[in-house]
Amino acid sequence: MFYPNSSIFHPATFFLIGSPGLEGVHAWISLPFCFAYLVALLGNATILLVIKTEQTLWEPMFYLLAILSTIDLTLSTTSVPHMLDTFWFDAHDINFGACVRQMFLIHAFTGMEAEVLLAMAFDHYVAICAPLHYTTILTSRVLMGLSMCILLHPVLLTLPMIYLIYRLPFCQVRIISHSYCEHMGIAKLSRGNIRINVIYGLFVVSVLLLILVLIGISYIYILHAVFCLPSQDARLKALSTCGSYAGVICVFYIPSVFSFLTHRFGHNIPRYIHILVANLYLVFPPLLNPIIYGVKTK
16 A cells, blocks of 8 residues: 655654644633642542541442542543643643553543443442342452453453554644544544544444443433332432432533544534533543542442
8 A cells, every 4th residue: 555755654743732723721721620630639539548448438339439539530640631731831742652542541441431330320220229139249259340341341442443543644744633632533634544443433432322321221220219219308319319420420421422423523513612522521520520429428
C-alpha cells in the first residue's frame, strides 16, 4: 500500500487544542474542573481510608465502593492534570506514545466504571429482593470473580484500539481538537481507512449500552420489590436511594455516550459543546460518587 510523503506512521507528538473556539477563556473554564478534581481526590481518598480502617465496613457493598473510588481516582488523574496544564500553561504538546497510553487508560477505566456500576446494581438487587440470601450469594469468591471481570473485561475490550491506532498513517498536521486523547479523535487525523476504527468504536459503545440495559433491568426488579414494602417510610427511603444512584448513572452515561456518538454522527453539533460535555464524564462522576455513595450510605 502506498502512502504519500506527507504521511507518517508514528508522529513524535500531537497538539491538543483544549476547547476549540474557547481558547480565550481557558483559564476560566479550568476553574470548575480544577475544583471538581480536588474535591474528587479528597472525597475518594477519604472513602478508601475509612473503608480500610473500619473493619465493620468490610462488606460486599463497601468493597465495590472501594473499587469504584479507586477507578474514579485513576480515571480523573489520567486526564485532568494534563488538561489543566493545557488550560493554564499552554502545554499543548503530548508525545505520541503518551497520547496512546492516555487513550487506553481513559477508555479502559470508563469501561471499568460501567462494570462496577453494574456490579453495584446487582448488589442492590440482592440486598432488596433476596435479603435472606445476601451472604450466601455475595460470597468472597463471587466478589473476587466480579472484581476480575470489572478489571479484565474493559482492558480486553480496549486493547484492540491500540493496534487500530498504530496501524494508521498520520498527516503532517497532527492537531487534536480536544483536551485529551480519545480513540476517534486520534483516528480522524489519519489519511488511512478508519472504517474499522469507527465500527469497533460503535461496538464498544454498544457494550456500554448493554451494561446500561442490564442496570436498568436490575432497578426495575428493585423498584418492584420496593413498592411491595408495607411501610411508606421504607419505600420513600429506598426510592430516595435508588434515585440518587440513578443520578450517578445518568451523569456518567449521558456525557460518555454523547461524546462517543458525536464523533461519528454529530457533525452539526458545535465543537466546543462536544468537548465540554466530553470532559464532564471524566470529572463529575468522580466528584459526585463520593457524595452519593459515601454521604448517603450509613
